[in-house]
Amino acid sequence: MCWWCGRPRRPANSKCQRITPRHRRAPISSLDNRVAPDRSAVDDILAGLSPDRRDLFELRVRRWLPDLRAALALLYPAESAAALQRRLIEAAARAYRDRPADLHRLDQARTLAPDWFQEPAMLGYAAYCDRLGGDLRGVRAQLPYLSELGVTYLHLMPVLRARDGDSDGGYAVADYRDVEPALGTVQDLRDLTAAMRAAGISLVLDLVLNHVAREHHWARAARDGDQTYRGYFHIHPDRAEPDEYEKTLPEVFPDFAPGSFSWDPELSGWVWTTFNSFQWDVNWANPDVFFEYADIVLWLANVGVEVIRLDAIAFLWKRKGTNCQNQPEVHAIAQALRAVLRIAAPATLLKAEAIVAPRELVQYFGRGRSHGKASDLAYHNTLMAQVWSMLATRDTALAVRALGALPTAPTTTSWICYLRCHDDIGWAIDDADAGAVGLGGFAHRSFLSDYYLGEFPGSTARGLVFQPNPATGDRRVSGTTAALAGLEAAEAAGDPAAIDIALRRILLAHAIIMGWGGIPVIWMGDELGMPNDPNWQADPAHAADNRWAHRGPMSSELQAQRFVDGAVAHRLFHGLAQMARARSALPQLHAATPAAVAPGPNPGILMVLRDHPQGELVELFNVTEQWQPWPVRSHYPGAVPAIDALGGNPVQIGDDGCLWLEPYQALWLVAPC
Ligand code: GLC
Numbered sequence: 001m002c003w004w005c006g007r008p009r010r011p012a013n014s015k016c017q018r019i020t021p022r023h024r025r026a027p028i029s030s031l032d033n034r035v036a037p038d039r040s041a042v043d044d045i046l047a048g049l050s051p052d053r054r055d056l057f058e059l060r061v062r063r064w065l066p067d068l069r070a071a072l073a074l075l076y077p078a079e080s081a082a083a084l085q086r087r088l089i090e091a092a093a094r095a096y097r098d099r100p101a102d103l104h105r106l107d108q109a110r111t112l113a114p115d116w117f118q119e120p121a122m123l124g125y126a127a128y129c130d131r132l133g134g135d136l137r138g139v140r141a142q143l144p145y146l147s148e149l150g151v152t153y154l155h156l157m158p159v160l161r162a163r164d165g166d167s168d169g170g171y172a173v174a175d176y177r178d179v180e181p182a183l184g185t186v187q188d189l190r191d192l193t194a195a196m197r198a199a200g201i202s203l204v205l206d207l208v209l210n211h212v213a214r215e216h217h218w219a220r221a222a223r224d225g226d227q228t229y230r231g232y233f234h235i236h237p238d239r240a241e242p243d244e245y246e247k248t249l250p251e252v253f254p255d256f257a258p259g260s261f262s263w264d265p266e267l268s269g270w271v272w273t274t275f276n277s278f279q280w281d282v283n284w285a286n287p288d289v290f291f292e293y294a295d296i297v298l299w300l301a302n303v304g305v306e307v308i309r310l311d312a313i314a315f316l317w318k319r320k321g322t323n324c325q326n327q328p329e330v331h332a333i334a335q336a337l338r339a340v341l342r343i344a345a346p347a348t349l350l351k352a353e354a355i356v357a358p359r360e361l362v363q364y365f366g367r368g369r370s371h372g373k374a375s376d377l378a379y380h381n382t383l384m385a386q387v388w389s390m391l392a393t394r395d396t397a398l399a400v401r402a403l404g405a406l407p408t409a410p411t412t413t414s415w416i417c418y419l420r421c422h423d424d425i426g427w428a429i430d431d432a433d434a435g436a437v438g439l440g441g442f443a444h445r446s447f448l449s450d451y452y453l454g455e456f457p458g459s460t461a462r463g464l465v466f467q468p469n470p471a472t473g474d475r476r477v478s479g480t481t482a483a484l485a486g487l488e489a490a491e492a493a494g495d496p497a498a499i500d501i502a503l504r505r506i507l508l509a510h511a512i513i514m515g516w517g518g519i520p521v522i523w524m525g526d527e528l529g530m531p532n533d534p535n536w537q538a539d540p541a542h543a544a545d546n547r548w549a550h551r552g553p554m555s556s557e558l559q560a561q562r563f564v565d566g567a568v569a570h571r572l573f574h575g576l577a578q579m580a581r582a583r584s585a586l587p588q589l590h591a592a593t594p595a596a597v598a599p600g601p602n603p604g605i606l607m608v609l610r611d612h613p614q615g616e617l618v619e620l621f622n623v624t625e626q627w628q629p630w631p632v633r634s635h636y637p638g639a640v641p642a643i644d645a646l647g648g649n650p651v652q653i654g655d656d657g658c659l660w661l662e663p664y665q666a667l668w669l670v671a672p673c
């Protein structure tokens with residue numbers, strides 16, 4: 001296929017007959033009409049713009065149409081794909097026309113620096129809006145605090161209007177074009193994004209695109225019997241089909257929302273509900289659903305959202321006989337949405353929330369011919385699980401094996417590296433990886449649950465078990481970083497030595513995620529050592545869901561502690577801010593430079609290498625509470641002498657030829673300039 005005109009090449013391997021200077025300058029309308037949007041409709045939409053602006057739109061369409069077309073062809077029959085493509089280009093034209101001037105300028109800047117989000121200066125932070133600042137205006141007041149930490153990317157949990165009562169933390173959206181009244185208005189959201197742009201912080205918002213609230217107007221219309229809107233959902237009159245699907249479907253909330261279908265009397269049917277019964281899965285096989293979401297994406301981009309988190313993307317496409325996760329179509333959906341965004345609002349990125357098995361992960365950046373064309377960002381949940389595993393076992397063998405086995409991400413994309421988020425932690429540990437280092441996959445996952453629930457002898461972790469599944473033996477874990485890493489218990493015991501060790505452990509864990517490249521994201525409160533919220537059950541809507549234990553409110557007293565010398569919050573906050581500063585000065589930590597792990601002579605130390613034209617970065621992480629030696633003479637791939645870029649000091653080699661790492665010490669070693 002010719003990438004320029006989208007036509008098959010004839011004959012095979014010959015040059016495309018249509019690539020001529022004349023062809024390149026041809027107006028859109030002269031191209032094959034399977035590829036070309038309806039020129040006159042687009043012209044009408046853009047009529048009020050200057051010739052330069054109109055021309056820029058046309059250039060972008062030419063650049064991204066092949067990606068859009070290829071993705072839609074995978075999703076829908078030819079005729080509906082072509083019709084949808086036309087509607088999407090028209091929607092993109094409207095969004096482009098209406099895009100505010102400052103965002104248009106941001107598009108230009110980002111087009112000139114398309115790797116902006118891969119820069120080592122990126123630092124993420126994630127929080128619930130109400131828990132960070134009360135409401136959107138309150139979040140604005142927190143921006144100086146975030147800048148002090150070095151934050152350049154802020155993920156606010158859902159702020160769009162949710163259903164009343166339990167809304168799964170806002171993940172049951174009743175209106176995508178309105179803001180939750182308790183948090184403010186759409187204007188407040190626009191004001192916040194403008195203030196954030198001025199502060200150099202990109203806003204990340206969720207797009208919940210697997211389901212809507214039962215109260216969303218599509219669901220209401222479906223309940224009223226409107227056939228068009230019934231077609232937006234997966235509805236079955238009896239249990240025959242649901243039973244077939246459920247033979248191979250895992251349960252996400254086996255505890256409080258068992259099964260994947262809910263009977264709704266008003267629908268007179270079983271509706272697909274992967275999560276809670278009030279969250280109705282939408283039917284992405286319906287092109288109208290695609291169009292609705294693409295239009296919402298464009299709207300969010302024009303409000304100033306810079307990264308759109310594709311919530312639960314793994315679940316979007318259903319296929320009988322499978323677990324209905326990670327189907328190839330979900331990657332095509334991301335590719336098509338991305339192409340639409342690149343045309344209308346290229347400053348905006350997509351982030352896949354796919355908390356899936358290690359082998360399924362990298363596909364979210366695009367697979368095969370779509371390599372690098374799906375989401376720009378994805379969560380590195382393998383790294384997350386491996387960090388906790390190393391801290392529990394004081395051993396790096398499994399992490400080296402699992403991280404080393406992952407295909408490298410496309411160089412134009414970036415991982416989100418994190419220790420925890422607002423959700424529970426699931427042990428994404430592959431049986432084959434575990435087997436390769438002499439562990440049983442199930443037994444190791446079970447050990448990790450025991451360990452972080454504080455049930456394993458010697459563990460001081462204070463996690464809570466989330467959604468235990470007796471059928472599979474699966475036990476996920478809730479808890480803040482301080483609770484899981486033993487800080488909460490050490491503080492409760494008033495044990496200074498244990499507090500010191502826990503602080504080192506937390507800083508080490510952050511040094512690993514900050515040293516991986518990509519965007520490290522700190523979860524609200526972890527920078528201050530926030531424990532689990534003892535009152536998490538007080539709100540009856542949350543009482544059954546212990547993820548709320550690690551979603552406690554920010555406390556201004558705790559924030560003030562960062563100024564108190566020697567306080568836990570002081571050590572953590574300044575330790576992390578210092579790490580972020582060191583990171584931003586290291587070109588090796590640009591996300592395009594892959595991180596490599598290799599087995600070393602000491603299993604208590606993880607070595608991560610980043611090879612870069614400006615010199616190698618060698619990272620060493622002691623994952624134990626003992627001093628550990630690293631034999632430099634025999635096993636150091638970088639230049640000696642070296643400087644530790646984290647602490648800013650030259651490293652001292654012992655008389656025994658070893659570099660000795662303190663308990664939980666992290667070293668980022670570079671050659672001296
Ligand atoms: C996502 C969210 C999670 C939510 C689920 C359903 O995975 O992170 O909090 O429960 O989607 O929307």
Ligand code: GLC
Nearest residue numbers: 252312354355423424426476
């Ligand atoms: C999302 C995540 C999954 C998590 C669930 C509930 O679907 O992918 O890991 O367990 O939400 O929190």
